[in-house]
Amino acid sequence: MSKHSALNRFGRSANPxxxxxxxxxxxxxxxxxxxxxxxxxxxxxxxxxLCFSGAAIGWNIPALMFPAMxxxxxxxxxxxxxxxxxxxxxxxxxxxxxxxxxxxxxLVYENMFDGIAIQAIGLTxxxxxxxxxxxxxxxxxxTENFKLMxxxxxxxxxxxYMVSFVMSFFGSGISLLSPTNGSLMSIGLSLGIVCxxxxxxxxxxxxxxxxxxxxxxxxxxxxxxxxxxxxxIWLYLEILRLLSKIRSR
Amino acid sequence: MINTIFFSLLAIFSLFVFxxxxxxxxxxxxxxxxxxxxxxGSRRGPGxxxxxxxxxxxxxxEVINDKDEK
Numbered sequence: 001m002s003k004h005s006a007l008n009r010f011g012r013s014a015n016p017x018x019x020x021x022x023x024x025x026x027x028x029x030x031x032x033x034x035x036x037x038x039x040x041x042x043x044x045x046x047x048x049x050l051c052f053s054g055a056a057i058g059w060n061i062p063a064l065m066f067p068a069m070x071x072x073x074x075x076x077x078x079x080x081x082x083x084x085x086x087x088x089x090x091x092x093x094x095x096x097x098x099x100x101x102x103x104x105x106x107l108v109y110e111n112m113f114d115g116i117a118i119q120a121i122g123l124t125x126x127x128x129x130x131x132x133x134x135x136x137x138x139x140x141x142x143t144e145n146f147k148l149m150x151x152x153x154x155x156x157x158x159x160x161y162m163v164s165f166v167m168s169f170f171g172s173g174i175s176l177l178s179p180t181n182g183s184l185m186s187i188g189l190s191l192g193i194v195c196x197x198x199x200x201x202x203x204x205x206x207x208x209x210x211x212x213x214x215x216x217x218x219x220x221x222x223x224x225x226x227x228x229x230x231x232x233i234w235l236y237l238e239i240l241r242l243l244s245k246i247r248s249r
Numbered sequence: 250m251i252n253t254i255f256f257s258l259l260a261i262f263s264l265f266v267f268x269x270x271x272x273x274x275x276x277x278x279x280x281x282x283x284x285x286x287x288x289x290g291s292r293r294g295p296g297x298x299x300x301x302x303x304x305x306x307x308x309x310x311e312v313i314n315d316k317d318e319k
Contacts, residue, residue: 136275137276138278
């Protein structure tokens with residue numbers, strides 16, 4: 001008798017619930033319920049519009065900045081760790097709340113350095129478009145090693161932020177992260193962080209491209225757009241910080 | 250003033266590029282390569298070899314006895 005008698009009798013299950021991750025989804029879902037590139041890009045457009053609307057609110061009512069940041073953080077954690085399926089409702093709320101936060105932050109920077117906001121917005125979208133061209137043309141090829149390298153970079157930056165956050169409770173902090181520190185070392189660090197955030201954009205493009213290729217469920221369009229928004233917001237904040245450091249010199 | 254106009258145009262043009270180019274499938278050079286990140290586990294098997302879509306193994310069934318294994 002075969003060792004795999006159950007397999008011989010019933011065959012392999014095609015139910016996606018019994019396979020690892022999203023394996024075989026493209027074979028079981030109807031075409032209309034599959035993730036597409038069009039859908040993901042349109043949803044990113046919606047999230048960007050919501051983010052800009054939120055920024056207008058945050059710009060006019062800066063007091064909402066910190067509550068909006070906390071709400072955005074909670075929504076991001078819920079979307080990532082609890083319910084990818086509900087990304088369609090959490091991602092727009094995330095974009096709106098983070099927009100309010102960004103509006104407030106931008107106002108603070110704009111009061112310090114006139115015209116810095118439009119420079120940061122232009123550079124953020126400039127990086128987005130140029131990296132998309134590089135990705136689509138095959139100039140940048142995300143591989144497993146590339147992913148590991150970016151993950152290591154993000155991990156390192158996260159630890160740095162956390163240390164700085166904890167130190168801030170004791171009235172201290174890492175001076176290299178200060179937006180008014182115009183030293184070459186500080187600018188170099190910010191430049192490195194911008195590079196890592198840009199590499200994350202490439203991984204997001206690849207995720208959306210592969211998701212559409214594999215025919216993931218429709219809600220993954222929202223999740224792909226959400227992950228792109230998270231990276232874009234991070235990139236924008238880092239560019240703001242980098243520009244303010246350069247202006248402080 | 251020129252600074253503001255330049256960066257505003259850059260932002261608008263980049264958004265336009267993103268909204269249009271984003272909907273186009275990536276080039277073959279990008280999609281048809283063996284070292285792509287395998288996120289969903291369905292495209293490639295171990296050693297980056299492409300899997301066939303079918304999970305049915307064609308060929309004659311063979312009975313494996315305990316004696317044969319020894």
